[in-house]
Amino acid sequence: MRFTKDHEWVSLDGDVATIGITAYAAEQLGDVVFVETPEVGKTVTAGEGLAVVESVKAASDVYAPLSGEVLEANAALADAPETVNQAPEAGGWFAKVRISDPSAFEALMDRAAYDAFLETL
C-alpha cells in the first residue's frame, strides 16, 4: 500500500489500483454520510478530483493519486457510506483504476514514510 499527502491510499494488483482514504483522513472527516464515486470508464488524472466524501458538516474532495481509467466504483458505499469510517483502508475503498504508469505507484509514500508525515501534522 502507498499513500499521498492528501491522505489517499493505493494498493496495486497488476496495473489495477484500488484507491481509498486513510484512517487518519476518515477520523478527521468525522461521520461520512454520502460518497460520490466516479463513473466507470472515466479517465482520471493524478492530483485531480476522483470522488467526493461528505460528512454532516462539509464536502471534501478525494484526489486521484495516479492517472488512469476507472474500472469499478464501490457501489456498496451508496447504501453504507459509514463503511469509510468503519474500514477506511479495506471495505471503504472508492474506486479501482487501471493506471497508465505503474512506476508512479512506487513514487508514492510507503507506510513508514506516511506515518512519519503524519507525525509532522
Add this chain to the structure above:
Amino acid sequence: MSDETLKLTPLYAAHLEAGARMVPFAGYSMPVQYKDGVLKEHLWTRENAGLFDVSHMGQARLRGVSPLSAFEEVTPGDFIGLKPGKQRYSVLLNKKGGIIDDLMAGRPDDDGLFVVVNGACKDNDFRVIDNELAGQVRIDRLEDRALMALQGPKAAQVLVIHAPDAAKLAFMETAAIQAFGVDAIISRSGYTGEDGYEISVPGEAALRIWNTLLADERVRPIGLGARDSLRLEAGLPLYGHDLDETVSPIEASLNFAVSKKRRDARDFPGASRIAAELAGELTRKAVGLKVEGAPAREGAEIADTDGHVVGVVTSGGFAPSLGYPIALGFVPPALAAVGTELKVIVRGRAQAAQVVATPFVPHRYVRKV
C-alpha cells in the same frame, strides 16, 4: 483571523479537556465537536440532553424609562405587550426592512429587557440600538456572564435538580432565579427544536456549573457542528446564512415575528416594504427542501423542473435524525408550496428536491407546565 486574536469563553479549558476540536467562530475559539463527533452528538441531544457553550452570544440589559416601547422602534414585535416572565423571538430591522440580526428578548424580572443576540453580530447590534434609541435606553452589556444551553428531552429532569424553579417555566418563559448558588437567568427555549433551557450565569461560576451538569450521565457536551444540524432540522434560520441585511422577515418566512398589532400600526423600520410583501409583492420566500442524493449546501442553485435557476440554498446538509439531506433556501412564491418538485444543482448535476413543511423534525417544546 489568527488564533492569537481569538477570544475565549469561560469554558475554554473545559472544551480542551473534553477533547474538543476548536474552530474560530464569531471571533471566539469555539468547540465544533467533541470526541463523539457531530452525528452522535446530534442524536444524543434528540434522545437525552446536550450541553452547549454559547457564551460567544451577546447578552445585555436594555434599561431606561420605557425600554419595551423603545425596543419597538427597532423591531416589528409586540414588546409593549410583553408580560413579565415572557420572552419573544424578534428581529432587529434596518430602514429597508432587512434583518440586522435575529434575537431573543425577555423579561426575566422587572429590570428592563434582557436580550440575547448572535455573537458575530453583537457589536454592530448594540451600536445600532444605541444609535437608534439614544436617550431612551441604556445598553448594559453583560460581558461578565456566560451562556449555556441544555437541550433535549431529558434537559428538564436534569436542570430541576439544580434549579427547582425552572420546572415552573413553559416554552418561551424566562426568570431570574437562584440556581447553582448564583444569580441565574433561565429561559425555556433553545435552538434545537427540543425542550430545553438557556442558562445565563456569572462567568466565574460557569466552569463549575458546566461540570456539575456534565456529571449527570444524561448530559454530554455538544459542539457547534451538531448545533447547526439540530437547528436546520428544526427549520430555524441561521444569521449570516439564511438571514442577512437584504432579507425581510416575510421573505424569511418569519411572518410570526411581525405582530398583528404592528402590521396594523406600520410603525417599524421598513414597514412599507413589509406591508407590500404581506399584500403579495414578494419575489422570494424561504422554504424547506428534502433533497435526493448528495447534500445541497449553502450556495447551491435551485432550479425548476425545466432546469431554469430560480433560487439558492442558504443552508443545507445531511439530517442525522432523518437520514437524508435537507436544505433551506429561497424560491419564488409561486414555487414555494409544499409538494412542489424542484431541482438542486450539486457539482454541476441536477438532483431532485421537493418543497416540504418546516420544521423538518417536529418541535417538542413544552408549552404548558
